[in-house]
Amino acid sequence: MDPSFIVIQALNGLASASSLFITACGLTLVFGVTRIVNFAHGSLYMIGAYTAATLVPWLLQFYFGPVTFWAGILASAFVVGLIGVLIEVLLLRRIYGAPELFQLLATFGVVLVIQDAVVQVFGPQDILGPRAPGLRAPVEILGRRFPSYELVLIAAGPLVLGLVWLLLRKTRFGVLVRAATQDREMVASLGVNQAVLFTGTLFLGAFLAGLGGALQIPRVAANTGMDLSVIAESFVVTVVGGMGSVPGAFLAALIIGQLQAFGILVFPKGTLVVVFLLMAVVLAIRPNGFFGRPEIVGGTHAVGIASRTPQPWHKVAALVVLVLLACLPLVADPYLLKVATEILIFALFAFSLQLLIGVGGIVSFGHAAFFGLGAYGAALGVKLLSAPMEAALPLAIVLAAFGAALIGAFVVRLSGIYLAMMTLAAAQIIYAVAFQWVDVTGGDNGIVGVWPSDWAGGQTRYYLLALGLTALAILLVRIVIDAPFGYALRAARDSEARAEAIGLNVRRLRWRAFILSGATAGLAGGIYAFSRGSVDPSLLGIPTSVDALTMLLLGGIQTITGPLVGAGVLHALRDQVMPLTSHWRLILGLSIIAMVLIFPRGLVGTVAAWREARA
Amino acid sequence: MSLLAVRNLGKSFGAVVAARDVGFTLERGEMLALIGPNGAGKSTVFNMIGGQLRPDRGQVLLDGRDITSASPQRRFRQGVGRTFQVAQTFLSMTVAENVQMALISGRRETQELSGPVRVRHRDEALALLGLVGMQDAADRACSALAYGDVKRVELAIALAGQPKLLLMDEPTAGMAPRERAALMDLTASIAASRSIGVLFTEHDMDVVFGHADRVLVLLRGEIIAAGAPDAIRQDARVRQAYLGDEHALDPPAARSPA
Numbered sequence: 001m002d003p004s005f006i007v008i009q010a011l012n013g014l015a016s017a018s019s020l021f022i023t024a025c026g027l028t029l030v031f032g033v034t035r036i037v038n039f040a041h042g043s044l045y046m047i048g049a050y051t052a053a054t055l056v057p058w059l060l061q062f063y064f065g066p067v068t069f070w071a072g073i074l075a076s077a078f079v080v081g082l083i084g085v086l087i088e089v090l091l092l093r094r095i096y097g098a099p100e101l102f103q104l105l106a107t108f109g110v111v112l113v114i115q116d117a118v119v120q121v122f123g124p125q126d127i128l129g130p131r132a133p134g135l136r137a138p139v140e141i142l143g144r145r146f147p148s149y150e151l152v153l154i155a156a157g158p159l160v161l162g163l164v165w166l167l168l169r170k171t172r173f174g175v176l177v178r179a180a181t182q183d184r185e186m187v188a189s190l191g192v193n194q195a196v197l198f199t200g201t202l203f204l205g206a207f208l209a210g211l212g213g214a215l216q217i218p219r220v221a222a223n224t225g226m227d228l229s230v231i232a233e234s235f236v237v238t239v240v241g242g243m244g245s246v247p248g249a250f251l252a253a254l255i256i257g258q259l260q261a262f263g264i265l266v267f268p269k270g271t272l273v274v275v276f277l278l279m280a281v282v283l284a285i286r287p288n289g290f291f292g293r294p295e296i297v298g299g300t301h302a303v304g305i306a307s308r309t310p311q312p313w314h315k316v317a318a319l320v321v322l323v324l325l326a327c328l329p330l331v332a333d334p335y336l337l338k339v340a341t342e343i344l345i346f347a348l349f350a351f352s353l354q355l356l357i358g359v360g361g362i363v364s365f366g367h368a369a370f371f372g373l374g375a376y377g378a379a380l381g382v383k384l385l386s387a388p389m390e391a392a393l394p395l396a397i398v399l400a401a402f403g404a405a406l407i408g409a410f411v412v413r414l415s416g417i418y419l420a421m422m423t424l425a426a427a428q429i430i431y432a433v434a435f436q437w438v439d440v441t442g443g444d445n446g447i448v449g450v451w452p453s454d455w456a457g458g459q460t461r462y463y464l465l466a467l468g469l470t471a472l473a474i475l476l477v478r479i480v481i482d483a484p485f486g487y488a489l490r491a492a493r494d495s496e497a498r499a500e501a502i503g504l505n506v507r508r509l510r511w512r513a514f515i516l517s518g519a520t521a522g523l524a525g526g527i528y529a530f531s532r533g534s535v536d537p538s539l540l541g542i543p544t545s546v547d548a549l550t551m552l553l554l555g556g557i558q559t560i561t562g563p564l565v566g567a568g569v570l571h572a573l574r575d576q577v578m579p580l581t582s583h584w585r586l587i588l589g590l591s592i593i594a595m596v597l598i599f600p601r602g603l604v605g606t607v608a609a610w611r612e613a614r615a
Numbered sequence: 616m617s618l619l620a621v622r623n624l625g626k627s628f629g630a631v632v633a634a635r636d637v638g639f640t641l642e643r644g645e646m647l648a649l650i651g652p653n654g655a656g657k658s659t660v661f662n663m664i665g666g667q668l669r670p671d672r673g674q675v676l677l678d679g680r681d682i683t684s685a686s687p688q689r690r691f692r693q694g695v696g697r698t699f700q701v702a703q704t705f706l707s708m709t710v711a712e713n714v715q716m717a718l719i720s721g722r723r724e725t726q727e728l729s730g731p732v733r734v735r736h737r738d739e740a741l742a743l744l745g746l747v748g749m750q751d752a753a754d755r756a757c758s759a760l761a762y763g764d765v766k767r768v769e770l771a772i773a774l775a776g777q778p779k780l781l782l783m784d785e786p787t788a789g790m791a792p793r794e795r796a797a798l799m800d801l802t803a804s805i806a807a808s809r810s811i812g813v814l815f816t817e818h819d820m821d822v823v824f825g826h827a828d829r830v831l832v833l834l835r836g837e838i839i840a841a842g843a844p845d846a847i848r849q850d851a852r853v854r855q856a857y858l859g860d861e862h863a864l865d866p867p868a869a870r871s872p873a
Contacts, residue, residue, distance in 0.1 A: 174700035232816040306756065310733070429850075480728045487732040491705045491716050498769075499702035501665075502717040502776060503691035504725055512726070 004142035009261045011141070015150040016505055017257025018157030021213055023230060024249045025164060025239035026208030032244030033201040036092055036103045037417055040110035042231025044080050044206045047114065049222035050122045052076035053129035056217065066134045073217075076173075077210035084206020089201050096198075100417050101363045105553060106596040111227060112589030118224060129217025132307045132402030142482040149218050156215065161206070161250050168246070173200055181244045201546045228542055231456050232428050236279045239421045241294025249288055256345025272432035275423045283422055287414055304493060305358045305481070305560060325467055338531075341463045343571045344470045345528045350551035350563035351474055352520035359486055361493030365420040366427025367548050369407065370518035374400040374525025376434060379447040379535040384440075389453040393469075393526045400522020401515050403430065408514030412507045426544070431540040446536030448528045464529050473523055474564070480516065481560065489513050498506055526580035553595055556602025565604050616679050618643045618812040619664070619780055624673035626659050626836075633659040635836045636675070643779070645812040646803055648823045651833035652856060658700075658784065659815045663699050664814065665782050675782060691720070696778030697856045700785040704757050704764045710768050711753040714740035717775035743771045746802060764792040769804065773864065774809075781806065783815035787822055795819060799826040824848065832856065 027041045056072035068394045087110060093105050135152060138145040168174035176197050213226070220226075227364065237256060241248025256275055263274040288294055328340060349371050356362045377399030381392035407426040411419050434441045441447065451457070456465045480486050491497040491508040499506055529535045547555055547570070555566025578584045595602070601609060617640035633656045641647045651657050661713040664666035666674055666687040675683045677693055680734055685693065705713050721748040744750045747767040752760065757768060766786065773781060786802065787795035799822050806813045818824045823830060825843070829849040832840040834856045841848055847853055 304707060305711050306758075308711055309754075411667045482731040483729050484719045484725050484727045484734070484735070487708070487712070488720070490707055494705040494707050495703040497667075497699060498705065498772070500687040501691060501697050501703070502697075503720045503770065509725070519753055601733055612742055 004144050006143055008144050008146060009265070010258065011073025011146060011150065011154065013258040013261030014157075014256075015153040016260060017253045018153045018155075018160075019215060020237055020257060021234055021250050021253035022160050022215070023209055023212030024234040024241075024253060025160065025246055025478040026212070026240065026266045027234050028203035028238040028244055028246060029164075029177065030201055030205035031238065032171060033184070034092060034096060034198055035179055035184065036096070037100070037105065037235075037243075037421070038505060039107035039204070039231060040087065040106055040114060041113050041205070041209050041234060042229075043114035043118075044084060044209035044229040044236075044321070045213035045230050046118060046222070046224070046227040047083060048076055048080045048210030049129075049216050049220075049226060050118055050127060050213075051079055051590065053127040053217045053222040053596050054122060057130050060130060060133070064133060066119070068133065069130070069132050073211070073214045076214040077207050080210025080213070081203045081207035084202040084209075085199055087206070088202035091597075092202065093195070093198070098600070099419065101557075102553075102596045102600060103550070104363075105546070105549055106316070106593050109589040109592035109596070111231075112585040112592070115224060115227065116583055116586035116589070118449045118529065122222070124224070126221035126223040128221040131218045135218075137526050144457075152599075153215060157250070160211070161246070164208075164246055167204075170464070172243040173197075175203060198585065203529035208575070219551030223405035232424070232542075233275065235421050236425060238289075239292075239418060239425075240279050240282045242289030243292075243417065245289070245291035245401055248289055256351060272436070273429050276429040276432070279425050280422070280429075283414060284419065287418060289290045289418075304361055304427050305354075305490065305558060309373065321468075322471055326464065331465060337459045337463045339571065339575050340457075341466045341531050342528075343568050344463075344466045345524050345531065346547070346551060346571060347564040347567035348470045348473055348527075349521055349524040350548050350555070350567045351477065352517045352524065353521070353552055354557065354560070354563045355477055355481065355517045356488075356513060357552060358418075358560075358562075359481055359493070360489040360510060362510055362513065363416075363420045364514075364545075365549070366407075366423035366425070367425075367517075367521060367543055368540050368544035369427035369430045369529070370404055370521035371538075371544060371548070372389075372427075372535075373403040373518075373527040375529040375535040376441065376447070376525075377522060378526040378529040380440070382450050383447050388410055388529055389451075389456060392450075393523070393530075396529070397519045397522045401519035404514045404518020404522075405511070408511045408518070412510040412514070424545070427436075427540060427542070427545060434537040434540055441537070444537065446534055448534040450535065451533050452530045456530075457474045458482060462531060468530065469523065469527060473520055477520060478515070478560065485512070508579065550592055550595075552602075553592070553600075553604055556608075558601060558604030559604040559608060562604040566602065567596040569603065617641060617676075618645075618678060620674075620676040620679075621674070622665065622674045622705075622774045624663055624675070624743060625671050626656075626663060626668065632668070632836045634663070637836070637838055639831055639838065641780070641812045641814055643812050644807055646806060646813045646815070646826055646828045646831045648827035649816045649833060650818075650820075650823055650830060655833040656836040657833055659836075659848075661782065661784050661814075661816055661842065665784075667694070688852075693775055694777070694779035695719065695782065696776050696780070698766070698769045698773050698774035698784065698786055699783035700788055701774060702762070702768055702769045702770065703767055706756075706758040708757055709754050710749060710757050710760070711737060711740050711743065713757055713768055714743050714771050714775050721776050728830060740771075741774070743775055744768075746774070746805065747771045763790045763798075766790060766798060767801075770798070770805075775803065778811060780833065781811050781813045783813060785817060786815055787819055792821075795822055796825065802826075 023045050027038060028036050050336035053075055055076055056069060059068045059072045063542045091106060097105055109577055132149050135148045137148060139148045169177055176187065176192055180197060182441040237249050241252035256278065259274055259278060260271050263271050267274060282289065330335060353364065353367045356364050374396040378392040381387040387395065411422045414422055435443060456462050487508050488504050491504060492509055496506055551566035551570050552563045554570055555562030555564065577587060619641040622638050624634055626634040637660055648799055649657055649660065659668060663670045666685060669684060674681060684691055694803055705716065711731060715732055715736055718739055741750055741753055744753055747770050749767050749771065752764065764864060787798060802813060827844055829842065830844050831838055832847060832853050839856065840850045840853050
């Protein structure tokens with residue numbers, strides 16, 4: 001290979017490493033102090049890009065020159081910093097003590113709100129920013145032309161690292177940030193004004209996210225998809241570097257930048273996969289990243305399913321509901337049946353997640369992986385093997401279970417936030433494969449022509465099939481939850497030390513829970529594929545995972561029937577509200593935030609608590 | 616052969632030597648107390664015997680079998696039960712279910728996917744709860760119990776594994792004084808009747824001298840004295856170790872003349 005080409009690729013890698021570091025540095029600082037993984041960090045980055053792409057050209061009208069350009073970039077970052085303050089004061093401050101699942105969901109609610117707001121403020125079209133004055137001409141390196149702006153970016157990373165280092169070492173604020181990162185309780189008991197410290201940290205973190213986004217405007221157009229793509233990469237950088245560690249983030253960004261620059265030569269379509277594989281390998285060897293410290297876990301037993309005395313009327317009620325659902329085709333039109341079929345599928349999907357989260361206390365943030373694997377398993381069975389539905393559905397279960405076994409083997413050693421990040425990353429790998437392996441998966445277009453067998457064709461018959469399979473699967477998982485395996489999972493969730501002391505193999509239990517849960521989600525995905533007639537990569541995306549979590553949260557994670565009710569309510573609401581408004585994401589985002597803040601038990605949990613209080 | 620034999624156990628954390636050349640034995644039916652000032656290395660030694668910590672050097676033998684590097688799960692199967700300084704129970708379950716889980720695990724049924732836990736080995740669990748005086752609370756949620764009762768439930772859980780050796784880390788921490796004596800009386804009678812060897816750490820000297828058959832004193836990671844309670848009480852080095860207070864180990868009557 002031409003040495004000059006290698007140098008250019010390495011420089012490209014350094015430039016993207018710098019951008020990535022600046023953004024991820026903010027994320028890791030915020031996590032270090034507040035212990036919240038801010039899903040909305042990517043959204044702040046996006047606001048930075050949009051603001052700069054709008055503000056800088058406007059400023060350049062008054063005085064054209066480098067000073068104006070850079071002042072505009074910094075002003076944009078400052079604006080984003082203020083938005084960060086707003087988020088801290090309005091939301092984060094209220095959820096510092098909440099379980100991490102709620103924190104992730106609430107900040108994801110912010111992601112949705114900002115997605116909507118950005119379209120409202122800046123319009124739906126992409127905005128390409130101006131090129132930097134004075135840096136328009138490329139420079140020549142070893143006979144090749146290289147954009148001079150990229151050189152500035154390469155310098156910006158170390159510059160930000162140096163400034164952040166100075167801030168952390170030489171200022172009182174920095175000392176407090178470092179102290180809080182090491183021991184938050186101790187800092188609190190020393191009488192430090194927590195509110196100012198946390199708000200200040202959020203300003204700094206958001207400022208860096210905004211700076212990272214603003215610096216992109218000469219390279220890429222500000223667009224509405226940049227929030228989720230950058231947050232996924234930032235998660236990888238912070239997790240690989242060790243959550244809370246700034247030098248770790250720098251090192252991780254450098255490695256990932258080079259991996260992307262050269263990985264694209266080896267696997268032109270698989271850069272995402274390479275990056276997430278790196279994360280998988282690093283976490284397998286060092287469960288807390290390069291420089292991270294083990295998280296103190298505990299006190300989460302309040303969240304999840306507890307023992308309840310069985311009531312005879314529960315069985316009767318379940319039977320009545322089942323009969324009523326079976327009679328639905330008598331009164332419903334095809335459209336309603338289609339919606340009802342989807343509700344059943346998502347109820348099963350959410351229920352499979354309940355086994356991990358509610359029973360096992362394993363916060364999986366990438367459950368879409370198993371739903372999607374099931375859907376693709378069914379679709380590929382039909383497309384590649386020409387299998388009929390009866391054979392393709394078991395294939396869906398097998399593929400999802402296999403994926404769950406593989407992912408589970410990696411993640412069961414982890415705990416808490418690392419586990420959530422790792423499952424998210426695993427889901428993103430599978431998403432990337434489905435998206436980029438066009439020959440097999442059809443890429444963005446997906447696979448079409450996945451239709452049920454004749455005997456199950458037609459809206460009514462397929463609805464009844466979905467109802468039968470869903471009811472059966474839920475019944476089986478219910479039995480497992482009450483059986484020793486389900487109790488052992490709960491035991492490991494309640495107290496790992498006690499579970500081990502009575503001879504439970506916690507990792508093996510959790511691994512098997514992953515397989516069982518994955519298989520169940522896979523069945524849901526398979527049924528979904530045949531109900532739609534097609535599959536596409538969005539089934540594997542972050543929003544699908546969040547959907548499942550939202551249903552869980554809405555129904556209540558302390559109850560077994562919660563996710564079923566949650567799926568029904570969320571889907572019905574979506575079906576009713578979505579056609580009426582263009583602000584569906586805003587409404588959904590605000591609803592998620594509201595649920596976390598005022599309704600953490602969910603619908604079924606609240607009703608149960610109300611009944612108990614009355615009794 | 617001794618039930619438990621610990622030989623030359625050593626553990627360092629960086630430059631800090633938490634345990635140096637620790638060795639002792641424990642017989643069946645014996646109550647052995649491990650005491651020492653804060654930071655003496657009690658928990659380190661304890662966790663190396665319980666399997667939570669891997670020693671740098673030395674051996675732990677149970678019934679002559681080397682369990683030095685066995686996981687906590689393996690030790691449970693070999694007959695080691697334990698309670699924790701902060702009681703560890705399954706708070707989402709009922710009291711009976713807590714004990715039932717230990718019985719289920721002892722019979723290697725934890726991977727079974729059907730057959731409700733609620734009805735498995737319930738009579739046996741109730742009998743164990745009866746032994747610790749908690750039978751009436753069998754169907755209450757474990758999270759609704761007073762802390763002293765949780766400690767009793769934890770003891771029942773530990774006994775469900777039919778241990779030969781019971782490890783109790785600060786068994787009476789966080790309990791009212793009267794409850795302390797009752798719990799240790801109970802433990803002693805169970806240990807005697809089932810010939811279980813009990814190793815416990817303890818801060819409360821009344822508990823130590825009232826219930827231990829033998830006492831080990833740990834100081835800066837080393838055992839400085841071992842013997843019957845009365846002999847330990849008289850030992851000058853031990854008295855010195857406790858804050859240099861000559862009277863720290865005197866019985867309560869002598870300590871407070873009023």
